[in-house]
Amino acid sequence: MKKLLIALIVLVVGGGAAWFVLLRPEAVSQEKLTQDFETHRQAYEDIALYLKSHKISTEITDIPLAGKSYDGVVYEDSAEYTAFMDGIYEIMKEDHDAIISDGKTVEFIYHSTGGKLRKLYGSVIYNGEKKVDGKVTVPLTTDGWHLYIAQG
Numbered sequence: 033m034k035k036l037l038i039a040l041i042v043l044v045v046g047g048g049a050a051w052f053v054l055l056r057p058e059a060v061s062q063e064k065l066t067q068d069f070e071t072h073r074q075a076y077e078d079i080a081l082y083l084k085s086h087k088i089s090t091e092i093t094d095i096p097l098a099g100k101s102y103d104g105v106v107y108e109d110s111a112e113y114t115a116f117m118d119g120i121y122e123i124m125k126e127d128h129d130a131i132i133s134d135g136k137t138v139e140f141i142y143h144s145t146g147g148k149l150r151k152l153y154g155s156v157i158y159n160g161e162k163k164v165d166g167k168v169t170v171p172l173t174t175d176g177w178h179l180y181i182a183q184g
Contacts (some may be wrong), residue, residue, distance in 0.1 A: 060154035075119035080138040080158035082116035087135040
């Protein structure tokens, strides 16, 4: 009886760990990303328009801290720069892993929460155009905002 109980406990713990690693549900969905975009739209716009108008190529992976700078981003004493930095703080404290800009397209990448077999890659992309080259997207607005979700 004792061996059966130990085997059952090991099976439950092993099954739980396997479920967590492989089959845990994913939080990234079209509805969630669309809702997040609408909630934080001003922050998205402040960041994207600043990066695109200044043609800045950079990858932002954390919130701004005092004295912290990002590659390609130069401090300036302007309302536009302040709105940009405030936007980064607002977006990065949510479910985002990175903001990537090549100077023309800005991609806001969401943190994936799913198990290995259910992992999704989601992002909001701004390029000011009707489509994004190399990706099948869903338009969020008519002014160049797109939603991209793919298997991770």
